[in-house]
Amino acid sequence: MSMTETQAAKPVVKERADTVALDAEDLRRLRLQRFDRIGRWMLPLAVLILTIIGWDRLVVWNNIPHYILPGPGLVWTTLLQDWAMLLDALLVTLQITMMALAVAVIGGVGLAVLFTQSRLVEMSFYPYAVILQVTPIVAIAPLIFIYVDNRTAGLLMCAWLVAFFPVLSNTTLGLNSADHNLRDLFRIYGATRWQTLRYLRLPSALPYFLGGLRIAGGLALIGAVVAEYVAGTGGIGSGLAFRILEAGYRLNIPRMFAALLLIAVTGVVIFAGLSFLSHMLLRKWHESAIKRET
Amino acid sequence: MSRPERPSLDQRPPVLEMIDVDKTFNGDVVALKAMNLTVNHGDFISLLGPSGCGKSTALRLIAGLSHPSRGKIAWAGGQGENDLGVVFQEPTLMPWATVAQNVWLPFRLRGQPYTAVRDEVLEALKLVGLEKFQNAYPRELSGGMKMRVSIARAMVTKPRLILMDEPFAALDEITRFRLNNDLLKLKEAIGCTVIFVTHSVFESVFLSDRIVVMAARPGRVIREVTVPAPYPRDENFRTSAAYAALCREASSALHEAMGEPV
Numbered sequence: 001m002s003m004t005e006t007q008a009a010k011p012v013v014k015e016r017a018d019t020v021a022l023d024a025e026d027l028r029r030l031r032l033q034r035f036d037r038i039g040r041w042m043l044p045l046a047v048l049i050l051t052i053i054g055w056d057r058l059v060v061w062n063n064i065p066h067y068i069l070p071g072p073g074l075v076w077t078t079l080l081q082d083w084a085m086l087l088d089a090l091l092v093t094l095q096i097t098m099m100a101l102a103v104a105v106i107g108g109v110g111l112a113v114l115f116t117q118s119r120l121v122e123m124s125f126y127p128y129a130v131i132l133q134v135t136p137i138v139a140i141a142p143l144i145f146i147y148v149d150n151r152t153a154g155l156l157m158c159a160w161l162v163a164f165f166p167v168l169s170n171t172t173l174g175l176n177s178a179d180h181n182l183r184d185l186f187r188i189y190g191a192t193r194w195q196t197l198r199y200l201r202l203p204s205a206l207p208y209f210l211g212g213l214r215i216a217g218g219l220a221l222i223g224a225v226v227a228e229y230v231a232g233t234g235g236i237g238s239g240l241a242f243r244i245l246e247a248g249y250r251l252n253i254p255r256m257f258a259a260l261l262l263i264a265v266t267g268v269v270i271f272a273g274l275s276f277l278s279h280m281l282l283r284k285w286h287e288s289a290i291k292r293e294t
Numbered sequence: 295m296s297r298p299e300r301p302s303l304d305q306r307p308p309v310l311e312m313i314d315v316d317k318t319f320n321g322d323v324v325a326l327k328a329m330n331l332t333v334n335h336g337d338f339i340s341l342l343g344p345s346g347c348g349k350s351t352a353l354r355l356i357a358g359l360s361h362p363s364r365g366k367i368a369w370a371g372g373q374g375e376n377d378l379g380v381v382f383q384e385p386t387l388m389p390w391a392t393v394a395q396n397v398w399l400p401f402r403l404r405g406q407p408y409t410a411v412r413d414e415v416l417e418a419l420k421l422v423g424l425e426k427f428q429n430a431y432p433r434e435l436s437g438g439m440k441m442r443v444s445i446a447r448a449m450v451t452k453p454r455l456i457l458m459d460e461p462f463a464a465l466d467e468i469t470r471f472r473l474n475n476d477l478l479k480l481k482e483a484i485g486c487t488v489i490f491v492t493h494s495v496f497e498s499v500f501l502s503d504r505i506v507v508m509a510a511r512p513g514r515v516i517r518e519v520t521v522p523a524p525y526p527r528d529e530n531f532r533t534s535a536a537y538a539a540l541c542r543e544a545s546s547a548l549h550e551a552m553g554e555p556v
Contacts, residue, residue: 181386189400190375199388203391285389285432287433
């Protein structure tokens with residue numbers, strides 16, 4: 001990357017820091033930075049370890065039976081023991097989640113583009129998108145499974161309903177937030193509607209879309225899990241939520257915990273993955289990504 | 295330095311004419327009243343006036359971003375594809391695109407691939423002194439450098455007319471002086487025609503050969519001051535007696551425009 005006036009200033013400051021003694025304020029700032037860097041990882045880790053120890057002691061000292069509250073050790077061994085079954089279930093849930101997320105992106109972005117291209121369409125349909133969003137999925141899901149025969153299609157529809165709205169609303173906001181001077185410039189140069197969309201509105205919307213996508217990733221997982229709860233049928237090809245229900249009926253509480261752990265970890269991984277994607281796409285130019293670099 | 299003699303003002307062919315143009319908003323707010331302006335090829339015209347005098351409105355009308363309520367704007371020989379380049383008060387660059395991609399934009403919107411116009415883009419960047427920064431992103435540049443990219447973009451297609459709407463108003467004085475000098479050099483190099491909106495008397499006298507002084511409520515032209523000083527102009531012109539006299543003249547016209555005693 002070529003040097004610029006602003007960046008050229010940085011190395012000079014650094015050089016001086018090496019040769020001239022740091023004053024108290026600098027030292028305090030450096031100490032704070034180091035504390036931030038380490039604390040960001042160490043503190044949550046310490047909380048986790050303390051929680052696990054506390055949980056374990058609580059169970060042991062009070063002699064709590066494992067069908068009420070299993071200790072962390074038992075949950076871990078159950079996770080390993082039932083790994084094959086739980087992994088199968090996880091893959092099923094993950095598949096629904098990913099498909100729902102994909103459809104949410106296509107549907108959300110497609111609808112957002114349609115909305116910004118035509119006021120008529122937006123005015124007609126936006127209120128219904130909101131209504132779909134605010135109606136709880138647990139209330140709609142039973143109906144969906146009555147009318148949709150294919151179980152996978154039903155699950156997908158539920159997860160999609162939950163996930164698509166943040167993509168839609170964020171992308172719409174992003175498409176409309178293109179710089180007004182740039183819009184004027186495109187008009188002056190006689191840009192077509194398609195050119196304005198492709199070269200101006202879509203790039204402007206990218207950071208907003210990625211923000212919506214991160215929310216949608218978590219929501220797609222929640223939607224998939226809720227839908228499985230409602231669908232409830234077992235056998236081969238059932239997801240994590242069904243395994244939790246099943247284990248609950250059999251008072252296999254350790255397995256419930258193990259499955260719950262898997263869902264939580266999956267949610268975190270999805271969020272982290274999408275955050276990484278967002279960072280990679282924006283790191284060259286967007287403020288949000290630049291701050292993270294330095 | 296030998297240079298072809300500039301034709302005197304009335305010898306240059308016209309580019310654009312504003313004929314008796316009115317612009318009203320909501321039927322009753324008169325932004326511009328009976329404006330007449332002939333822009334000739336090679337002119338550097340400043341529109342000078344207090345805020346609300348309609349100078350930006352005039353620019354938007356010429357740019358075709360809004361339409362006159364009355365009167366007309368006539369391009370000599372009709373409107374074409376390559377009439378305009380524009381520089382706004384902000385650099386107005388696309389932050390996701392590199393410097394070269396930003397300058398490429400006017401060509402790109404005409405469907406010309408980068409490879410076909412690379413020479414023009416690099417030439418424009420060279421003229422504003424940023425050829426080394428073609429792959430930088432706007433956020434890596436200082437305010438003055440961003441404005442240079444914006445100027446390069448406006449002139450890369452060599453349009454018939456370049457509109458500048460207070461382009462240096464947000465910059466510090468040192469940067470503004472430097473950009474004023476460079477703008478004049480650029481104008482000499484490519485021979486463009488410019489309409490420059492400003493509220494700075496000094497800037498308008500330094501840059502232009504015609505200063506159109508405007509008054510507010512309703513926005514209208516009250517006087518035209520001709521700056522007879524020859525180009526190229528440099529730092530010496532800024533300190534000359536002629537410059538001071540012209541500033542005084544433009545300044546008194548501006549006071550008249552604001553309805554204050556001189």
